[in-house]
Amino acid sequence: MGLTTDQLSGWIRGFAAAVAEHADELTALDSAIGDADHGTNLVRGTTAALERIEGASGPRALLKAVGMTFISKVGGASGSLYGSFFLEAAKASPEEGELSDVAAALRAGLASIVARGHAEAGDKTMIDALEPAVAALEGGASLADAASAAEAGRDATEPLVARKGRASYLGERSAGHVDPGAASAALLVRALAEAAA
Amino acid sequence: MGLTTDQLSGWIRGFAAAVAEHADELTALDSAIGDADHGTNLVRGTTAALERIEGASGPRALLKAVGMTFISKVGGASGSLYGSFFLEAAKASPEEGELSDVAAALRAGLASIVARGHAEAGDKTMIDALEPAVAALEGGASLADAASAAEAGRDATEPLVARKGRASYLGERSAGHVDPGAASAALLVRALAEAAA
Amino acid sequence: MKKLIGDPSAVIADALLGVAAAHPDQTVDHENRVVISGAPREGRVAIVSGGGTGHEPLHAGFVGAGMLDAACAGEVFTSPTPDQMLAAAQHVDSGAGVLFVVKNYTGDVLNFEMAADLAGDEGIRTATVLVADDVSVEDSTYTAGRRGVGTTVVVEKVAGAAAAEGRSLEDVRAVAQRVSENGRSMGVALTSGTVPAVGKPSFDLPDDEMEVGVGIHGEPGRRREKLRPASEIADEIANAIADDRDFTGEPVIALLSGLGGTPQIELYVMYGEIARALEARGIAVARSLVGDYITSLDMAGCSLTLVAADDEILRLWDAPVNTPALRWGI
Amino acid sequence: MKKLIGDPSAVIADALLGVAAAHPDQTVDHENRVVISGAPREGRVAIVSGGGTGHEPLHAGFVGAGMLDAACAGEVFTSPTPDQMLAAAQHVDSGAGVLFVVKNYTGDVLNFEMAADLAGDEGIRTATVLVADDVSVEDSTYTAGRRGVGTTVVVEKVAGAAAAEGRSLEDVRAVAQRVSENGRSMGVALTSGTVPAVGKPSFDLPDDEMEVGVGIHGEPGRRREKLRPASEIADEIANAIADDRDFTGEPVIALLSGLGGTPQIELYVMYGEIARALEARGIAVARSLVGDYITSLDMAGCSLTLVAADDEILRLWDAPVNTPALRWGI
C-alpha cells in the first residue's frame, strides 16, 4: 500500500479543500472553548502549503515543504504541532519512490506532536483523533478504517475536560464541546484515505 | 393677584414634583437632540432647592435661595439659566409680603436668560415656552392661560431647527423633536398656575 | 447597561476615589470634585479646566506638572458649577492669576463666566480661552457655534508649558488662544455611549450604520451613513478638516483619539489611513498622539484633531509634562 | 461587526502601517511583522517579546528605550511564528544575547522554543522567561498550566531596565523570572470581544451576566455569574489573587488594565474599590497603573495584576522608560 508523491500531494490538496469547507465549523468549535482562530489558522497554513508543494519531487521533500510552511506561516499551537507532524513524517519517508510504510511515517509525526506538546490521549487534543488512527493502521487496518477511527476519536473528545491547550483554561466548562484540533485531525486522516483510494 | 411666600414655595414644590414625575421624559427628549441629562439635572436642582427653601422668609429670599441652589448644584446650561431666572426674579420681588407683579418678576427672570444665553424666540430653547407665557401675563391673562401658552410654545418647538444649545449641533436633524428645556419650562409655568390656584 | 460601577448616581464620587488612590501626585477635593496637581506653582499662572465627566482622561488625567493645575468634574456630560470652578481657582491661584480652559458648550461657557465673576470678587485674576474646533458644526454667529473637542488637549498642554515658563496671564492666554484658533476636529461614532444614570444607549444605531460628525456628549452626529471601511472614514474626516482650514505648509500636531469603547488596534488602523490621507493633502504631521485622550463614555468611534503649530507652540508641546495621561521629559 | 478597519484579513498589516506612522522612534519590519526600538543597544542584552495581536498596547506599545527592543505581531490571538521571532532576534542582537518574554500559551511556548533553536543555529544566545500568572486557571503539572497575562507588562519593563544597565543575559533573565514568579492576575469580562476575521462575538453573554476568570483571547471564563457592582467584583478578584499568594509585608506593583472596550471612568471606579479591597487585606500598593495595558480586542472588562516587588524590582520599575504606552523619566 505505497503512496506516490502525487497521492501525497493529493492528500494535502484534499486536506486544504476539507479545511476550507469546514473552516467556519472549526472556528466555531474554537470559539466555544478556545480563541476562535483554528479554522483561519489552518486555511492560512494549507493555502500556503499548496503553493509550496508545486513540483516537489519525492515524498520526503513534499512532506517537509508542508511542515516548514505550517511552522513559518501559521503560528499558534496548531501551526507548530502540525508543522512538526509533517516534518517528522517527512524524515520517516523516502526521498524518492513511494511512501510504503504509511503507519510508520504517521507514527513519527504523531510522536513529535506528543514530544512537543506533552499531551496524551484523553487530554482533549488532536492526539485523540490521531492516536486511534495510527494505532489502527499499525494493526493493519485500511486508511478508510483509520479515518473512521480518527472520527470516532474526535467525537469522543466531546465529553472530556481539557487538560492541554487553551480549552484547559475553561476547566469543567470545556466538557460538552468537540476539540477543534481533533476535528481538523479527523479531516486530515480522511483526506489521506481519499487521496489513496 | 399677589402670591404669598407659601404659594411661591408651593410653586417650587410643585415644580419639583412635576420634574420628578417627568424626569425620564425630559431625559428622553434630551437624548434625542442633546446629551440625555436634562431630567437628571433638574431633579438634582429641585431636590436641593426643596431643602434650601425650608423656612425662607419672604418672596425674595425664597426665590434667591432657589436660584443660588440651581447655580451651585446643577451645572450645565439649565443650571445656570434657571438659576439666573430665579435670581433675577428674586430681585424683582419684594422682601416681605406678597409678590404682586408676577409678570414683572417672570419678565426679569426671562430677560436674564436671554442676556446670558443670547437666544431668542424661535431658537428652540426654554425661551420658546417662557416668552409666550410671560407675554400672556403681561397682556393680563391668567396664570392658567399663561401655562397653556407655555405648553403651546413647547409644542411649537418640535418642528424648529435649533440654533442654540446642544441641539444646534445636530443641524437639520434637530427638527422633529420637542426641546427638553421648553418642556421643563412649561412644567415650571404650570406649577406656578397650580400653586396660585 | 453593563458597566463596572456601583450606584449609577455615585459614579463620579466613586471614580474620584480611584483617582485619589491611583495618583498620589494629585490631591482630590472630594467635596468640590476638583483634582489638584501636586506640582509647585508659586508665583506662576495656574491653568484650570473642567467639564462634564465621561470624557476621561480629559480633564483630570491631564492634571500635573506642565499641564493643568486643577480640573473640575461635573456630572456626566454636564458642566461643573461655578462653585466648583471657584474652589479650583482658589486651590491653585498663587497671585499670578488663573487661566480657564473652556470648551464651547452653553453650559460650560455660562458656568465659567459666573466663576470668573466670583473669582474676581475674591480677588483672583482670571482669563479664559475658549475651544470651538469641531468642523462638523456650522460656524455661525447666530448659533451656539462650534463645539470644543480634541484641540482642548493641545490647549491644555501648551498653556501648562507656557505657565511653567513663568509667563504672564496675558501671555499664557495669548498662546493658548493661538492653539485654539489653529485647531480643528471631527469625529465619527460606531455605537452610542450609555449614560450611567440613564442606563440605555443615548441613541440606537443599526449594526451597519455609523454617525458622522459626532461630539463627545452622546448626541447623534450631523448625519447617519452606512458603515464604511477605515480608509473611507479617514478620507472623510481628514478632508472635512482640511477643507475647513488650510494646514499645508505648517507643522501639524495630529491627535487621533478613541471615544472610549474603541481598542487601540482599530485606532492604529485608522491612524495609518489618516496619515495616508493627510499626506495626500500635503499636510505634514510634526507630532502625533494615538489613543484615548478625549472620550464619550463607552462610545465606539474616534475623532481626529489637527493643530497648526508654529515654532513656539511646538516647543511648548515638547516641553516636559507629567500627568497620568500625558507624560514625557520627566 | 462594527470596527474601524478595512479588510478584516489585513487588520494587522494595516495596524502596523499606523504604528509606523505614529511612532517614528520605532522601525517596523512589515514583512516579518516586527516592531523594533530605535533606542541604542550596542553591547547590551536585547529584550524581545511577541504574541497574538489583539492585546494592544501589549507588545508593540512597549517597544522603546528601557523596555522591549522588539515585538513580533502574530495573527489575531495567534502566536507569531518562529521565523518572526528569529527575525526579531536578528534585528536586535548585538552579541550580548536576547531574552524572550513569553506568555504561557501552548502556541507561544512552542513557537518561541523553535525560535530559540533557530537563533542558536544562527549563533544568537537566547534565554526565555515564561509568564504564567492567571490565578483563575488551576496550576497543575498535568495541564497546560496558567495563562500569562498582566504580569507580562511588569516583566517587560523590569527586564528592559535591567538590560539598560548593561547586565548579563543570565542576570536579566533572573530578575525577569523573579517578577514572573511574584506576579498574579485575574480578569472579568462584561462582553465578548469580536475577532475581525470571525465577525461576531466569540461568546454570547446575556445583558445581566458577566464572565469571571477570563483570559485575553476571547475565551469564556471559569464561570458565568450575574453582573455585580464594582465593589463586589473588586473584592472577588482581589481576594482570588490574595488567596493564591500572600502579598502582605511586601511593596506591591498594582496594574488594573481595561480589556479594550472599557472606558477610563469605569476603570477608576474599579480601582477605587480595588484599593479599598487590598487595604482591607493588608496589602500595600507601592506603584500603580490604571488604563489599557493588556487587552482583548474590544472586550469590556478588566484585569487586576499584583506583583510583589523587592527593592531591586522597584528600582528597575522606576527606571526611565520611553515607549508609546509607558513613559517616564525620559
Ligand SMILES: Nc1ncnc2c1ncn2[C@@H]1O[C@H](COP(=O)(O)OP(=O)(O)O)[C@@H](O)[C@H]1O
Ligand atoms: N499540548 C498540545 N498537544 C496537542 N495538541 C494540542 C496541544 N495544545 C493545543 N493542541 C491542539 O491545538 C488546537 C488549537 O489549535 P489552534 O486554535 O489553531 O491554536 P491556538 O490554541 O494557539 O489558538 C486544540 O484544539 C488542540 O487540539
Ligand SMILES: Nc1ncnc2c1ncn2[C@@H]1O[C@H](COP(=O)(O)OP(=O)(O)O)[C@@H](O)[C@H]1O
Ligand atoms: N443659549 C440658550 N438660551 C436659552 N436656553 C438654552 C440655551 N442653551 C440651552 N438652553 C436650554 O437648555 C436645555 C438643556 O438643558 P440641560 O440638558 O439641562 O443642559 P445641557 O445642555 O448643558 O446638557 C435646552 O433644551 C434648552 O432649552
Ligand SMILES: [Mg+2]
Ligand atoms: Mg485557537
Ligand SMILES: [Mg+2]
Ligand atoms: Mg442636556
Ligand SMILES: [Mg+2]
Ligand atoms: Mg449636559
Ligand SMILES: [Mg+2]
Ligand atoms: Mg490562537
